[in-house]
Amino acid sequence: MSSLLVVGTLGFDTIETPFGKAPKILGGSANYFSLAASLFSPVRCVGVVGEDFPQSHLDELKKRGIDVTGVERTGGKTFHWSGKYGTELHEAETLATHLNVLETFDPKLPESYRDSEYVFLGNLMPGVQQKVLSQVKNPKLIALDTMNFWITGMREQLIETIKKAHVLIINEGEARLLAKSHSIVETAKTILGWGVKHLVIKRGEYGAMLFDGKDFFSIPGLPLHDVKDPTGAGDSFAGGFMGYLASCGSDWSAPDNLRRAVVMGCCVASFTVQDFGPNALMACNTKLLQERFETFVKLTQFPKDGKI
């Protein structure tokens, strides 16, 4: 049985998009990641919540094979983010960020988590990511995500953390910011030059790319009728990607497995955006995911044989 550990946020989001408002719904990177990854593999979740976080949601995660032993509940209020998206649904304008219990988050892994083979360090302060990593005995695959805030504010520490990982999963704009280049190929060259083996670039509705040294893989996004709320899409992508790789076991680094993991990430994320918060993701199951994978195959296939 594979053992996939994630550390990230669990919290509330208050979201406004052109399609509606959703006050104080369940959010957080570890939440989206765990729900997405659990479609492929058992998950061990690390995070912190306050007194106001509903036990029912933790129970819901447990039902899906997500171990929440590592979710600490402390006094005080849960992390709460408020954001607003414009008509293009690209980037959110942050209206408020209340770190609350996250401010003093000092993750300690339960003993039962320390043998985790697959590790995803969600978007957190690089120091916190490193602290989690140092508690895992012998990881086979380490991946991480990050954001502008750490790229501009803690660049050196972030690069040190990236150097310890096998895979960096990052938004396109943030990758360019990190590498200080406008060319995506130059960006990949710079980041892989730091020693991380695989770079996954998330491009929102434009899909995703995978760079491994000289090998490139790129896929478009699934065109969707009903995009309501992009919150959590990136973490759902990471969850689908890592969940699929964890299900591949020690063979995770085979190029075909990595490529299919990118496709799975896109397929899972395509559910997330179809409703507010994690609603659509929580309604997803293996059968629906298989159908969407088949839709994706149809979307992208073309005849490859013969001469021009």
Next chain:
Amino acid sequence: MSSLLVVGTLGFDTIETPFGKAPKILGGSANYFSLAASLFSPVRCVGVVGEDFPQSHLDELKKRGIDVTGVERTGGKTFHWSGKYGTELHEAETLATHLNVLETFDPKLPESYRDSEYVFLGNLMPGVQQKVLSQVKNPKLIALDTMNFWITGMREQLIETIKKAHVLIINEGEARLLAKSHSIVETAKTILGWGVKHLVIKRGEYGAMLFDGKDFFSIPGLPLHDVKDPTGAGDSFAGGFMGYLASCGSDWSAPDNLRRAVVMGCCVASFTVQDFGPNALMACNTKLLQERFETFVKLTQFPKDGKI
């Protein structure tokens, strides 16, 4: 032998990008289209140039199987556009547009062009596009391109022209503007609702999409090391797309042919952007194109079989 007709501009471009300046180089939609399409099929070119347009370039086109009988040379100066691109190379800022001989362009098809089976109406005033179309006897495939200027200024006339075509090839942003929607699926629904059978959406470095009723096809762009100048990429795409379809003959509307045509369009356009003006496109040949097609196949393939 297939007969592919294009009407569009032939002119000069003065271009500035972060990678250099190119004063008064050969440009124009019919120029890029013809060069790209000639990699697959003979081309018949319709346009107008002034006294200052080099005969040597028309001779160069002829050498590549491009019939320039329909290129009218009149007194006055040739069309000249000047533009500047920012670091992201997305959209050009127009610095100057001198229509010159284009101002009174009233295309008359040579008798030898009137039996053309494949017709591409490059980005021109919708009335001019219709005038060309009315002179073709029995076209099998009509495609057109357009731009913001006509979408906002001559909307009704443009929609009438689109209704006469089989394929609309258009930039993503302009498609949304035309359909008045931010959703790409809604956009496709609206445009196809006017009766045009196939919609091709150009997404620059993000690739291209094809919508046929309920069938979607989407591909990413080729990640390139050396993008110097995006001018002409869209027309090169259209040339590759239409040239490939013309080479398929009466079977052009088979889904596999249309899909492969989109891939060919992207492959051809990937040459164009690698140098200023049409330099890199003119250096392309069937062998190089075949190699790039194979690179594209490698870029996009993933295992499609089996259960999740």
